[in-house]
Amino acid sequence: MTQLKSISVSPNPKSNSLFVALHGWGANCNDLIPFVPQLNLPDYRFEFPDAPLFHPEVPGGKMWYDFSNPKFPGLVESRPILIDWLVSLESQTGIPLSKTILCGFSQGGAMTMDVGVTLPFAGLIVISGYLHSPPQPSVEKLPPILIVHGIKDPVVPIEKGRKSRDTFTNLGANIQYKEFDMGHEIIPEVLQLMESFVIKTIAKD
Numbered sequence: 620m621t622q623l624k625s626i627s628v629s630p631n632p633k634s635n636s637l638f639v640a641l642h643g644w645g646a647n648c649n650d651l652i653p654f655v656p657q658l659n660l661p662d663y664r665f666e667f668p669d670a671p672l673f674h675p676e677v678p679g680g681k682m683w684y685d686f687s688n689p690k691f692p693g694l695v696e697s698r699p700i701l702i703d704w705l706v707s708l709e710s711q712t713g714i715p716l717s718k719t720i721l722c723g724f725s726q727g728g729a730m731t732m733d734v735g736v737t738l739p740f741a742g743l744i745v746i747s748g749y750l751h752s753p754p755q756p757s758v759e760k761l762p763p764i765l766i767v768h769g770i771k772d773p774v775v776p777i778e779k780g781r782k783s784r785d786t787f788t789n790l791g792a793n794i795q796y797k798e799f800d801m802g803h804e805i806i807p808e809v810l811q812l813m814e815s816f817v818i819k820t821i822a823k824d
Contacts, residue, residue: 623704624648625668628655634664636741636821637712637719639705641727642670643747645680651724657810660817664712670726671700683730684751691751702734716740720817723748724805725775732783736761742820744813747772747803749779750786761792765816767809769801 626648638660642650648669655665672693674680683701684693709715720742723731728748735743736756743764764787768780777798784796797812 623668623671623700625666625704626652628652628665628667630655630661630663634662634712635714635718636660636663637666637708637714638663638817639666639668639708639719639721641668641683641701641721641723641730642681643723643725643727644682644686645674645677646724647679647681654805654810657807658814658817660814663817664714666708666712668701668704671697683726686726694751697730698734701730702737705734705738718821720744720820722746722813725803732787735764742816744816745783746805746809746813747775747780748783749775750783754786754790756790761787761790763793763795763816763820765795765797765813767797767799767812769803770798771801772803774803 640651648667652667670681670683672682674682683697684691716739719740721731721735721740722744724746728745729751731743731745732748732750732754736754739758740762742762745766747768766780766784768777770777784794788794795816799808
């Protein structure tokens with residue numbers, strides 16, 4: 620099985636909670652690292668994995684699957700690789716999945732909704748994401764989910780965010796949904812909302 624490359628950021632070596640962030644199509648493991656200091660979660664360890672597939676057009680870019688093909692080639696291969704890596708984090712870090720937040724932007728958000736309902740995470744965060752297939756929950760209870768989308772998103776239309784919200788609401792998940800006056804991006808207000816969600820979600824355990 621392919622092992623994912625990941626960059627670890629640990630402001631506190633004694634961290635007992637984990638934040639995993641999945642990048643979007645054509646980005647890589649470095650893409651979301653600049654948001655760490657802005658999130659102000661000093662007691663968290665952060666993991667930023669590289670998607671396993673090379674993007675065909677972006678030098679240094681990676682992808683979870685080929686978004687340009689409607690059959691999404693690569694998804695079937697990436698899904699078990701990501702799940703195995705997420706499961707392995709518990710032994711690597713000593714932090715259980717019940718103290719782990721899984722977050723994703725764009726295609727990373729799609730993967731978060733896909734694999735996030737198969738493992739007992741503390742919570743899920745989806746930014747500018749979309750459902751690439753109907754969710755197949757295999758956990759006893761779905762984790763709390765924060766879904767954020769921009770009403771001016773030219774890449775993933777706002778309707779995709781609303782569909783994600785409605786789908787998980789119908790599955791009985793505890794959903795927090797917020798639309799922002801933004802495009803396909805992460806603005807400071809989104810980071811503030813994420814920080815609040817993470818603190819409240821972990822504190823409930």
